[in-house]
Amino acid sequence: MTRPIRCCDQSHTEVEAKDLPLCCPTPGMSRWNGHPRVFLKIEETGEARCPYCGTLYALKGGPLKAAGH
Incomplete structure (x- = not known):
């Protein structure tokens, strides 16, 4: 049985x-x-860290390419 992901319990x-x-x-x-909801900009770098809990989010496949570039 897998445990659900909990805010502030995971670092990545x-x-x-x-x-x-x-x-x-x-x-x-x-x-x-777990804390106030915050929107994170991850599209350009492929990573973003939550300023509240420190969770690091990684975008599968890396940064998104801008259309037309």
Whole structure:
């Protein structure tokens, strides 16, 4: 049995482009109210860290390419 991801319990979480826009805590986290929701910019660098809990989010496949570039 797998344990649900809890806000502030994990130091690293992978997300996919379909999960954007990214916020922490994410809607799927069991402690969705662990701290105020904050939106994180992850598209350009492929990584973002939550300023509240320190969770590092990594975008699967790396940064998104800008259209036309």
